[in-house]
Amino acid sequence: MKHHLRITRSLSTGLLVATILCCSNAFGKIWGPLSLGMDRNTLDATLRSDPAFEPPGEMTVMGSSSENDRFVTRKTFYGDLCELSFRFGSDDLLNAVSFYSKTGFEPSLYNSRFKARYKNLFMSVSDRYGLPLNCPDWPSPERMKPNRVLFLHTWHIGTKESIMTGIMRDTENKCYVVTTFVSGKIRPPQNNPKAIKAWDAVPEFFDLIKADALNAKGMAALAAKNGKAAIPLFEEAAQFGSSRALWALGQIYAGGKGIPADKEKSQQYYRQAAEKGFALAAVLIDKNFDAAMKELEVFPEDAKALLSTCQRAAAEGSVAEQFNIGIMYKNGYGLTKDPKKATRWLSAAAAKGDGQAAAALKTIK
Known part of the structure; x- marks a missing residue:
């Protein structure tokens, strides 16, 4: 057996912390x-x-050969x-x-x-x-x-x-x-x-922090029942890699948000959000996180990496991932159920004005 170091991120300081692990050669x-x-x-x-x-x-669906x-x-x-x-x-x-x-x-x-x-x-x-x-x-x-x-x-x-x-x-x-x-x-x-x-000072989730501002504007538009205005905001956030934006687009096209329903498009967005580890979308695939990832044909090692990435994004300050990780801890979905950790992450998101996180906090048992 060989010992090596594994990088994790300190949730209090954001610095890289080394912890000893043991792994096979x-x-x-x-x-x-x-x-x-x-x-x-x-x-x-x-x-x-x-x-x-x-x-x-x-051959592509359009009948032509792919260029690669x-x-x-x-x-x-x-x-x-x-x-x-x-x-x-x-x-x-x-x-x-x-x-x-x-x-x-x-x-x-x-x-x-x-x-x-x-x-x-x-x-x-x-x-x-x-x-x-x-x-x-x-x-x-x-x-x-x-x-x-x-x-x-x-x-x-x-x-x-x-x-x-x-x-x-x-x-x-x-x-x-x-x-x-x-x-x-x-x-x-x-x-x-x-x-x-110098490497520690580089932000890992530059795009997701940018997406948070777009998501907030999109959520405000939805609160005003203006799905049409929310769509371009969430689409831009999705281009920055936001799983929460994809989930929101799925909700909009599911209907009742001021635009005609498109069930096929809604399911596509839900699936994309689930593939990125967004709990509220993944749970629609299966009530068990590992089973949902298997259904989505995500390799097991990638599913583990996905959870780790979501946790690091939450630690770096992504509101969307603070909400996401809070939901996971609240429901024991992908992570072990832990009301204290759920409260911590949902509180962090709520403190930044996230209404959904604030609502979820009230339901923690």
């Missing part, structure tokens, strides 16, 4: 059915048969849909898999939304595998050659495997996060012990 699947060491035929058959992946050139020439994920990998790249060794067995995020960020967003996106990846991987081996300085775009990955953090995740996360800048100067699983132990980039303070 053994390492199995990378993600879903993917494993290092697969032969080409097995890998190809797996990718073409599993609904989590879209093969290159697959790589396999892509239909499910999010650490928060993003990704293109996949594979490398095989001399023995013709898979020895590296890279996940290239399909969401690119313009140069003007590099030090805000993109930094937060990379921080989210960094925290999510660390939550699963422990602290990285290194902590380099945040790079300037000038350091990155177009279409080349600049790897930043490295983890040894087993006796023979490593994972690296980094950044790629394309020829249009958009930046993407990249995650690579590789056979063998990798020597990490140069370490700067002082850099951990």
Whole structure:
């Protein structure tokens, strides 16, 4: 057995806290059915048969072939849909898999939304595998050659495997996060012990905090029975990744909010919110969180990561996730029922003017 450190976030200070965990050296699947060491035929058959992946050139519902020439994920990998790249060794067995995020960020967003996106990846991987081996300085775009990955953090995740996360800048100067699983132990980039303070200062949920303001305006519009005015507000919040906005859109299209009902669209929004871990939407899929995630075809490891991400977002100050985590603790949905913790998180959201949280507080038993 090997001991390592796991990153968690202090709920009182927001700082990174290291706690000792114990884990086995053994390492199995990378993600879903993917494993290092697969032969080409097995890998190809797996990718073409599993609904989590879209093969290159697959026919779309419009009758045309998709433009991508790589396999892509239909499910999010650490928060993003990704293109996949594979490398095989001399023995013709898979020895590296890279996940290239399909969401690119313009140069003007590099030090805000993109930094937060990379921080989210960094925290999510660390939550699963422990602290990285290194902590380099945040790079300037000038350091990155177009279409080349600049790897930043490295983890040894087993006796023979490593994972690296980094950044790629394309020829249009958009930046993407990249995650690579590789056979063998990798020597990490140069370490700067002082850099951990700078990384800790980067907000992980920049977009969700932005979405909170839009959600508040949308809720006010709904309170005034103006669903038409609320829709664009929630749609913009949803583009910032807000599961609560998706749930609200599902409610609007369910009817009774001042616009014609559209049951199919309502169910689509509810499902998207559930896939992001929003309790009030997920419970519509199943009364048990794990069963709901299974029904949604979310991999078990992703479901665990989803809960951890929601908790970190609540700790960073996202009103929507404070409400969401409060509901989970209140009902014992996904998290162990705990009235004190439910009160804590719902109170935090209510203190910021969240009416639903204030109403939920009154029903805690």
